[in-house]
Amino acid sequence: MDIEKEKRAQVLIEALPYIQKYYGKIVVVKYGGNAMVNAELKKAVMGDIVLLSLIGIKVVLVHGGGPEITGMLSRLGVESKFIDGLRVTDAQTAEVVQMVLAGKTNKDLVNLIQSIGGSAIGLSGMDGHLIMAKKKDERLGFVGEITKVNIRPVTDLLDRGYIPVISTVGCDTEGNVYNINADTAASRIAGALGAESLISMSDIPGILADMSDPGSLIREIDIAEVGGMIAGGVISGGMIPKADCCVEAVRCGVKKVFIIDGRVPHSILVELLTDEGVGTMFISREGSK
Numbered sequence: 001m002d003i004e005k006e007k008r009a010q011v012l013i014e015a016l017p018y019i020q021k022y023y024g025k026i027v028v029v030k031y032g033g034n035a036m037v038n039a040e041l042k043k044a045v046m047g048d049i050v051l052l053s054l055i056g057i058k059v060v061l062v063h064g065g066g067p068e069i070t071g072m073l074s075r076l077g078v079e080s081k082f083i084d085g086l087r088v089t090d091a092q093t094a095e096v097v098q099m100v101l102a103g104k105t106n107k108d109l110v111n112l113i114q115s116i117g118g119s120a121i122g123l124s125g126m127d128g129h130l131i132m133a134k135k136k137d138e139r140l141g142f143v144g145e146i147t148k149v150n151i152r153p154v155t156d157l158l159d160r161g162y163i164p165v166i167s168t169v170g171c172d173t174e175g176n177v178y179n180i181n182a183d184t185a186a187s188r189i190a191g192a193l194g195a196e197s198l199i200s201m202s203d204i205p206g207i208l209a210d211m212s213d214p215g216s217l218i219r220e221i222d223i224a225e226v227g228g229m230i231a232g233g234v235i236s237g238g239m240i241p242k243a244d245c246c247v248e249a250v251r252c253g254v255k256k257v258f259i260i261d262g263r264v265p266h267s268i269l270v271e272l273l274t275d276e277g278v279g280t281m282f283i284s285r286e287g288s289k
Contacts, residue, residue: 015273022272023056025196026158028254030186031063031109033203035262043112045201048268049163050118058158061113061120061165062189064182065105072100085238086136086143089179094142097179101167102126109165120163125170126177128153131185133170133178144170144178146185151192183245191252198249199271200242201262206280207235207243219277222285223247246282257282 029049035041052059069087070080073096081088089097102124113120125131130153133144157164168185170178183200190198207229209216221229226247229235235243246257260267260279270278 011274014275018273019055019057022052022196024058026058026060026190026193027052027272028060028062028186028190028193028195028198029268030182030198030200031061031262032066032182033201033262035201036063036065037067038263041263041265043116044265045262045268046109046112046118047116048266050113050116051269052272053118053163059163060154060158060189060193060195061109061163062168062182062186063101063105063109063165064168065101068105069097069100072096083137083139085241086140086181087179088140089142091142094177094179098124098126098169098177102169106165106167113163113165118163119161120165121157122165122167123153123157124167125180125185129171130154130166131168131170131180131188132172133180134172135178142176142178144180146170146180146188147172149188149192151189154189154193181241183242184248187245187249187252187254187257190249190254190257195254196256197272198246198254198257199268200246200257200259201267202242202259203261203263204239205261205278206259207239209234211236218280220281220283223250223282224284224286226282243282250282250284255283 035045049059073080106122110120110122129150131146132148134147136143136145154164168180168182170180205214205217207218209218226243230240249257258271258279258281260271264278267278270276
């Protein structure tokens with residue numbers, strides 16, 4: 001056996017205990033950032049998800065689509081406005097969010113998964129009242145705060161062997177449509193499912209001790225430490241809401257939550273199925289005792 005074949009065999013042997021650990025368990029992937037707009041990375045991510053599904057891991061894909069929404073609004077001559085990192089969503093913008101996320105983006109992902117051998121069905125948060133919401137802040141318009149997650153549509157698809165692909169559009173009982181933050185939706189969905197892991201794809205390696213040094217990646221964080229890390233400035237800016245969502249997911253019962261670099265091809269597989277890992281893992285050491 002040549003060296004290259006030995007390396008490949010070793011990778012498979014190394015992955016075996018992780019495959020056994022995750023077999024039959026639910027893993028939620030929050031998909032966004034550069035991995036969503038780069039065609040090569042997009043195909044790599046969908047390939048990872050199909051592979052995980054084929055080896056017996058129940059994968060749920062939750063996606064946003066901010067750049068696609070901004071692009072469509074621009075083509076319609078509508079300026080995008082943000083407050084505290086959240087898109088101001090008037091009635092017209094809410095229609096565009098629904099059209100882009102629940103329509104084109106969601107179905108493109110379903111189609112791509114199926115083209116490489118997976119079985120996927122697309123859902124929006126409106127389907128089966130999966131994501132119920134109310135207005136988060138009057139200044140933001142139809143930006144939703146999640147009030148309830150009805151997880152039955154997702155579990156029905158998982159039980160039938162499909163990969164659910166969920167766009168983060170919510171609704172209320174009056175029929176209003178809400179733009180839902182994808183990190184928040186993923187954490188609530190993962191918690192409702194009792195997922196083994198939640199993986200949040202980002203455009204940075206994870207939580208860095210020094211933002212200017214990519215080599216200062218913090219591999220593991222106890223959720224009890226997060227408040228102090230925010231106060232100390234280690235977690236700052238746009239990473240604060242992401243970290244808060246990770247904490248929420250762990251508190252809701254998700255065993256491990258990862259922030260990984262979606263710009264690295266096959267980062268999902270490296271994080272889940274190897275000793276190495278590529279991102280920051282959030283856990284509750286108190287909860288594991």
